[in-house]
Amino acid sequence: MKSRSSMNRYGTLLSLTFLSACAPVGILDNDTEDWHPAPERINRIDPVDLMARSTVDPQAPDEAMEAMLDREVPIEEPDEIRPIEIADVRRSVLENNLDLRTEMISPAIANANLSAEQAKFESTFFAGYTRNDQGVATNLEQGDPTSSDEFLTGLRLPLATGGDITLDTLATRTDLGNAANLLGEREPWQSNVRFSIAQPLLRGAGLDANTASIRIAGWNRDIADARLKLAATRILADSDRAYWNLFAAWRELEVRKSQYELAVSQMERAQRRVAAGDIPEIEVIRARSGVGRTLESIIRADGDLRRQQRVVKRIMNVPGLPLADGVGLEPATEPNPLRIELDASVLAEEAVENRMEMLELELQVAIDAMNVDLRRNEALPVFAFDYRYSIQGDDTGFGSAYSALGDSDSHRIGVNGEIPIGNEIRESRLSAAVLQRVQRLATRSARSLAIRSEVYDSVDRLRQSWQSILAARLETVLAARTVAGEQRQFDVGLRTSTDVLDAQSRLADAQSREVRSLADYQIALVDIAFATGTLLGRTQVDFILDAEGSMAGD
The missing domain is CATH 1.20.1600.10 (Outer membrane efflux proteins (OEP))
Known part of the structure; x- marks a missing residue:
């Protein structure tokens, strides 16, 4: 009981520590302000008096007519005239044209999307910790509490065939309560090293189906x-x-x-x-x-x-x-x-x-031909195979439990399938x-x-x-x-x-x-x-x- 109380206190302390750590990084904050334009920019149309904004005194046609006839040429000449050749225009377009600059961003975006698709088969490292405690009713029914701590870490490798390979290790520390302590038992540790593979055999199976998104991104x-x-x-x-x-x-x-x-x-x-x-x-x-x-x-x-x-x-x-x-x-x-x-x-x-x-x-x-093949594959039933092999070892300590690996092992083989009734959705998508x-x-x-x-x-x-x-x-x-x-x-x-x-x-x-x-x-x-x-x-x-x-x- 003392150990269980200690673990509960540790769990509570860990939760409080997590919540206090969230505050500085802003996970629980919601300080983002929604930007909106000023109401007058949307709800009001401003007037403009162009006559008042004239840089010269406004003139009526009769007043300006005689002045126009007295001028040699009735137009304003530019302050500077630059000769320009058609090659200069082309060169400037390639160097400075904004429309062309905008278009040149699209290949970079498409290349980034291709890189993202090519990274879909990257391996994933994962780790986790789980604390298991029985409830009060279960403890009263069984007469003695049982709690455990699990430490998991591993590596998952996606396969181009649609499946994945997982290699992980699971260490479990179990607290059997007072009854185990009275018998002289300490808190035992159990170690597992597991290898598993899962592979679909119909829908989502094969290189073509799983690399299609990469080819489409390339196109x-x-x-x-x-x-x-x-x-x-x-x-x-x-x-x-x-x-x-x-x-x-x-x-x-x-x-x-x-x-x-x-x-x-x-x-x-x-x-x-x-x-x-x-x-x-x-x-x-x-x-x-x-x-x-x-x-x-x-x-x-x-x-x-x-x-x-x-x-x-x-x-x-x-x-x-x-x-x-x-x-x-x-x-x-x-x-x-x-x-x-x-x-x-x-x-x-x-x-x-x-x-x-x-x-x-x-x-x-x-791309359309590839999409047809993908939709045809999606219309297939789900049928998958999975296999897991595990070796175990247990002892009184973490290190000794891993030293005892090989004391036992286990195999698990499974298949599962799903057949949609009607399959109208996928058939319609194929059509x-x-x-x-x-x-x-x-x-x-x-x-x-x-x-x-x-x-x-x-x-x-x-x-x-x-x-x-x-x-x-x-x-x-x-x-x-x-x-x-x-x-x-x-x-x-x-x-x-x-x-x-x-x-x-x-x-x-x-x-x-x-x-x-x-x-x-x-x-x-x-x-x-x-x-x-x-x-x-x-x-x-x-x-x-x-x-x-x-x-x-x-």
Whole structure:
């Protein structure tokens, strides 16, 4: 009884010690504060007076109109203009683009998930202590209490076949109470060293079933790599398109400025002839009206240029190149239109082979096939085998009990099984997995057809833009001759200012179409390269795994 009371006191002391140890580490604390936004950020919409926030005094249209006509060009020039080549844009995209940085995290996540799956067969060390005390009613019934202390430690090794091997040792100290003490018995110790193996034979059995998650994680990593390559190709193609749209916007503004200068020259020519008394004053008014008409074209072209510059700046994300309008970007790489003929059929076959969407679908089909096998395995009955071999030894002390190992041994063999009645849940999951694979195969066929169509469309746009370049260039040459002829006719009084301004407007429109055709030609080349899963030019991009398993572009 004295020993039992001592052990009870030890147990109580251990419990109090555990509770006191929990307090400093915060196990029993609940101090985490839930963060919520301020109510006014959600429940109130603030007003804004943009007129009051203007950095200049607000002006009515009538007040600003005359000031606009008095200016040479009605736009604000940037403080600095930086020439930029398309290679600079691509380099900055690979180094700084935020969308690409975001995509490059996905392979690292997939690689971490693969490492987690590969670690599923790591061994586990375990240990434990158990105190067993009988209740008061049991002690009264048996007449003498019995208590024990158990110390367990061991190693568990999961098997790739679905089972596990366990090697452990169990030491038990038993207090038999006063009756044993009266007989001269001390508290005996019993030691056990045990080896056990458990192995499922149907559901969950086999290398395929238990390593499937590792293979799926590996395929998911490949999918992440494919998506990164696709994203990089798309972002680089978008940067090329943004560059050529910037080129078109810059040249469009130059065209409209030239149109404005021609209109101003016509107005000055009309003023001189009116002053000389050769033509009526209405010609000056007509010319002045033509100048006003060109202002809107300049304003629209300037607005489009600013937007295209911000698009390029956002894609490049270069430090020191803010989105604000203080720094302008002037394209330094000129288009190089050449007549080429491409075999769309050959390109379409290459596109289906190279496009990462097709590779991703191939990997998804492989995952679907693996999921079908897993669901088929899960539909099997449970049937498992287990075996344990144990050697024992007992003595009066802990060490002597282990020295006595081999005094006795035991074997245990067991089998168990479960057969679900109906098994509807697992059969339904198997059917869903099969249908998912069928759907993916249909998606692959549809995607292949869409890619081929995209290639044919891109090749057609290339032919169309080449023809547009020729037509626009011919129109520009003829329109320039028409302007020169109309000006000579005006000088001799055979044409009005309206005729000259109309000819100048047609010339500007022809030049604008030529600029747009040049940009469309270059964009069509970019589209063909993207449609075939490649990059335009002679520079390749390699993605290299760093030490942490994440990918970096080079």
